[in-house]
Amino acid sequence: MINVDSLTRSYGGYTAVDHVSFTAQPGRVTGFLGPNGAGKSTTMRIMTGLTEPSSGTATILGRRFADLPNPGREVGVLLDASAQHAGRTGREVLRINARLMGLPGSRVDDLLAAVGLTEEEAGRRVRNYSLGMRQRLGIAAALLGDPEVLILDEPANGLDPAGIRWMRDLLRGFADQGGTVLLSSHLLNEIEVVADDIVVIGHGRIVASGTKSDLLASGETLVRADDLHQLRAALATAGLTTTDADGALLVTGDIAHVGRAAFSAGIAVTELRAADGARLEEMFLELTATTAREGTAA
Template structure:
């Protein structure tokens, strides 16, 4: 389970998050939906221990991330696919991750196959990868430890339509196995297709949350989101 309890974050005089609360249940996918700059990445950084909240708390599997036993094994994260070392091969990056987690090197072959990277692509340096390939590699790294929770920031960026469809199926399979999946995006259609529940955020505040049907109210999810962001005083442009 993933929980945000009244989380606020203030940078100097700017309130990046304002009393954010929601829950991601085991065996479900929650879409964290909002325009760029809405506060999604800040919330995920707090959840994974990279930033401290000004007030409130964020927990995963019942504890703050930093207090978990072997957190990188139990919680898979993809926050920035571009952060991978460009001079290393995809296989080297996954191998280093497997060593840190105490996993056999055979896990690397399993992961390359799972995320659709060929053996040849695994031998290429990441500097030569497309953004879509980096996303696949980053997702593979997040899945090395067979996590109980997944935290993914804009994972569909750079994926072609086939890759997006593949990712949806993978996330649904992971949720079906009991994993709690938090997926952030600014793309309405992407979230609508895969999420059990959606949390809409704008200007650091939760504007609405619920199932697609509950949020759309017969108007369609896109119109509902446009109405909410307009009411919050922020354009989605």
């Protein structure tokens, strides 16, 4: 579990993170979203002990990152795939990490295979890696210690469509086995597919948080019947507002209320369900419309 409580970080007169609070739960993928300059990277750096907070706390598995006895065995971190020793081979990078964590060398070969780096690629110097290969190596390093928690910033950056699908399956599998995943990404469609919970930050403050289904729910009901005119009249009598929606009616109201109104009027409905919610991109743009600072570092 990750628990962030009233976290604040100021630089002189500028507050990068302003009383941020949220929780990432075990068994779930939490998407951490915000425009450039919103405070995502600063928050994640504080979580992982790279930046000290001005006030507030960020704990992982009940402790500050700096207090974990062997952090790599409990928390897998990928904040910058390019921050790897360019002169070492991929295998050497992982072997050094394994040695520092007290892991057997066999773990390195297991992780290279798990992230899809071939023998030839593992023996190549990191300076000759593509961005996608660096991402795979960074993910291998994050998973090396068999952690309970993953904190990943833009892990799909540079991956091709097959690689993005692989990443999605990997994170989903990790969470389904009880792990905690905090995932920051600009690929909103991927967040929408894989995340269970979403936290949105803007200008250093949390502007929305909750389950994906709750945040994206439209609060409307779609209903269809053979006689739409009669159905529309019955719903209006019940005080419900309707709009036409491709041979059906979109109703401002919950399913139970709509169903009871149709039943009371003796109308057999042929379809009754919650209306499709907003897409994550639409919600994100609406929530961050006044906080986006394009081109500013996060």
